Amino acid sequence: MSTLTAELKEKAKKVPQRGMMDNVMEQFESAANQINLHPNIKKILSITNNEIIVNFPVKMDNGDVEIFTGYRVQHNNALGPYKGGLRYHPTVDIDAARALAMWMTWKTSLAGLPYGGGKGGIKIDPSKYSKTELERITRRFTFALADNIGPEHDIPAPDVNTNSQTMAWMADTYMSTRPPAERTANQHVVTGKPAGSGGLEGRDRATGYGVYLSIKFWAEKNNQSLEGKKYIVQGFGNVGYWAAHFLEKDGAILVGVQDAFGSIENQKGIDVEGLFNYMQVNDGSIADFPKAKEVKKETFFALECDICIPAALGNQITKENALSIKAKLIAEGANGPTNVEGEKILTERGVTIIPDILCNSGGVVGSYFEWLQNRNGELWQLDEVMAKLDKKLKESFNKVYDYAKAEGIDMRTAAFSIAIKRIEKAYIERGIFP
Template sequence: MSNLSYVNENTDAWQTYLAQIDRVAPYLGDLKNYIDTLKRPKRALIVDVPIVMDDGSIQHFEGYRVQHNLSRGPGKGGIRYHPDVDLNEVMALSAWMTIKTAVLNLPFGGAKGGVRVDPRKLSTRELERLTRRFTTEISPVIGPQQDIPAPDVGTNPNIMGWMMDTYSTQHGHTVTGVVTGKPVHLGGSLGRVRATGRGVFITGLQAAKKIGLSIENSKVAVQGFGNVGNEAAYLFSQAGAKVVAVQDHTGTIFNADGFDVKALQNYVEQHHGVAGFENSQKIDNEAFWDVEMDIFIPAALEGQITVERAERLSAKMVLEGANGPTYPSADDALLRRGVTVVPDVICNAGGVTVSYFEWVQDMASYFWSEDEINERLDKLMIQAIEDVWKTSEEKSCSLRTAAYILACERILKARKERGIFPG
């Protein structure tokens, strides 16, 4: 996975987040007095996760659950299984969830969790043991009105089902609302798996209209071909765009005429990566950044777009399907070059939005059709990108700073109006 590992630019994800907060401070007026609230997590839990492996040995894994801010509601955020997971990363991801839920005006705060493990090296039984033990360790701080986990990198609906079952067993009754992203027959929502990729597409369409970029025949490059990247790629191809380059942990493939994205999805499902796909040219991983493109969708890990790579990108628009893929210095470079960056906190918020819908459905025990969910999702995403774009124009700032202005105003107003206990 060398091409999708973090790129060292002398900063980590948490420092990237702090830099983003510092940039928004001048726009907050009196609310700036409360900004330190956003510079430290409310609660961070580190747990030991021992499990018995299939060969009878015992292995220990380190797990985390961070609740960054709960001023606007229960914590909301995914669980990541990845060998590079550490506390700073989880803190940053939880903070970005705080911003993301506020930008979409969802009644949640931000949280995130993770276990430092390569899930591909565990059997299904080992993965289940890991999940159930991790859920038990973090169970004091999660709950449907407290903190609601969801899938993220390395996790999936099955893992959410194990988490829900473990938590429910401890409470003596089924608690569907403790996690989102569950299998549909366990209280999951239709449309959840494809929601993040759909959100990338919807916000991309709106941004393309704003800058006068025609989607038809535009060239799209995608980094990461999991749930987010492959759905976004498919929807753009259906809209007439050409997906010309795709990179994942197995390598980078290129086709100047565009891929059959549906065929690529089927191939990846069978072969667990894009390498070797027919009608494609294998190119060097670093050459990916020099591919001629109109739209770039980073949908892998954070810390991928460095200043050097930002200077090489030919894209007119970057749609951040991943969390934190762009370093602040690279952000400046893209802005200077006139590249429109639709930031992660709005671009990939489709997943948390449908997670909110799932939570609401679980609370009411009443479920909506997929058409209803997509209609509600599209409406919220379009309204959010319109609000951010308007703020960007009014404040003469980037879309990212505009998104942070809206989010921080909502969060810090909630903090101010709730007061600080004890007074």
Template sequence: MKKEKTKKQSMHATVMSQFNKTADRMDLNVNIRKILSISNSEIIVHFPVKMDDGSVEVFTGYRVQHNNALGPYKGGLRYHDTVDIDAARALAMWMTWKTSLAGLPFGGAKGGIEIDPRKYSIGELERITRRFTYALGENIGPEHDIPAPDINTNAQTMAWIADTYMSTIPTSERSHNRHIVTGKPLGVGGLEGRDRATGYGVFLSAKLYLENKGERLEDKTFIVQGFGNVGYWASHFLVKEGARLLAVQDAHATLYKKEGIDVEGLAVHSNPRKGSIADYPDAVTIPPEDFFGLECDIIIPAALGNQITAVVAEKIKAPLILEGANGPTDKEGEDILLRNNATIIPDIFCNSGGVISSYFEWLQNRNGELWDLEESMGKLQKKLTENFKRIQREVEEKNIDWRTAAYMLAISRIETAYQQRGIFP
């Protein structure tokens, strides 16, 4: 496994190879290509935080703002020890494509803190989050750059950010700034259904794709890498439609059960363990290197980027890959999968349910409205279905793969915006 790790390209190299491939294919305007190849702003902050024992640690946080041609920057904040400027650049660029493809009035940003949150108490994580928010200062704002949850962050994290941000502005303006972040708890302006939106989008990708082929989810088998928010909700909805979860993998264990793993039982088991599926009694543990080679109909990488390398892709037998994570497939891995006639539903569509629901929450707060679960999920399903059909038409009309089709649609929208408004001065 160590040998394989050294072969992995950076996430930024992956997104740039995807962008350049698409730009060549669509003959993108050379000047717009220059603009979209780099980030507008890259913010690195170092900030001290007092720990429970009285000692002080200095943390490093990042926020990369890739492009805002279509609207305010939008993107998640992740707390993970793999967070660095390269990863933030890549993730911010993917967010630009994702928001554009979804037809949202947003640009793309991403960031986070280089940290393993399992090593810190709840009190320490709150202080780290609040100090990070303060360090970012005016680099974020409800009409400028709107963060959201990502890996190892959640609704509580967003509540701390919102409270800290609003505490730094005049009292009379605080009620007008609740949309500084999305993915908040319901009690502080969150949207019903936001928690499940990303996983629902992954599920709907599978359902719509199979329906287009005259097939159903019933009795289909799938495996999931990563059992956080996205992996859990995608599995939840797929199993409700009659599919069977054969295997789950995270950083600590790889579980398998031929008859199907109980999604809700595994969720109950893993939550108290801060996300670890290890030691789950109702499935067998298998070697991690066997995971991607399992016989199944659908693979859902919903963990970190660059997981499907050339070595891994050669093992894959599943005909359908749903990218629940951002950038889980590198260039060499994708080339092999396409050569083997596998279909990849790309991340910029497949996991876009989260940012679409974030837009709904942003609108809800901005307009002083309250949407119930049925309304928010209905709007989400409608938007995702429309976007799926647009990509599908592009695939069929141009005889291209799904990622290239999605990228062409996303980048074309931004190209049009630049052509129509021009470059200042």
């Protein structure tokens, strides 16, 4: 064992594990210190503007009534309406919503969008409910939130375990609560809708495409080719699949995948489309995929690879597994997948992390395009959308990469610094309402 590895292991033992809110606050503090953020603005950005908790009853298919708890946290709207996803997952609670909402504020600011940050969802395991029950749950949740969302106030989008169908139900419910003359004018209350219901062509792949572009831009900056590069993906849903889809086209080799049902490896390569098609007939699971071997869940991040893409949930890379990671590049497809302790270990080992607020921002940029399309009564073609995404995301990546190099700091601190500076400027120019 090397001296560095031994030292890092000893450090890791002494540091207690913390939650997502602890992580985002430490990241915020680090960037605030880096840019000497005005103390008054620091106070404002350290807290959320609004926190909404709703408890609502829904009748199940068998006639029983269940009570669900939903959350919507609105962190900051200095730059524009609150923007962020709604997730359906057992881990959803007020602390998770606060952390995710704060990350959204930095993400939209970094991307140069006229948005603030919000996040929320329902504490639920959607696999335990039928489609008709999920529709009723979604519509009842939307009705409960109706006075707190709106196309110029707070604009939800899909997140973990929600999709374009969820957004279609939300849009329809919300529009049904408006006066008849205003209904169609409120279509952009949510983004991520199906293309036939006001959605954007390419929105389904925007987040994964952004992850792929971030890796591609990083490789170009470092005079490297993606041809032959081995990568692993945690989470093979919308983000993980599309990132892998585009990486494969550039010659990169998928060697490992993990989802909620299992972990698989094939160092000779896993066919992306083959795995995707297998999942369609296997209840969305990668388990027992015949062209790969099963590996233990706890050893997944230790697989031999060049690039690691965590695209599932938060707090996946921690002090427990950071030392075993072989990848030299982490591209964060999920929100907050690397906690502070894990990141410190990776940084000391020389591993590069493309931070979530940059790496997975293709989704919110795509949402912005959909919002504009609805607002202006336009219809954009897929090639036009992809070209716009490419241009916007390249601008963001270059800003962060160049700032990090110039200041001698990591890319996360650089991304946070740029994002927070933009919000600070808005407050300084406009002043604080007395």
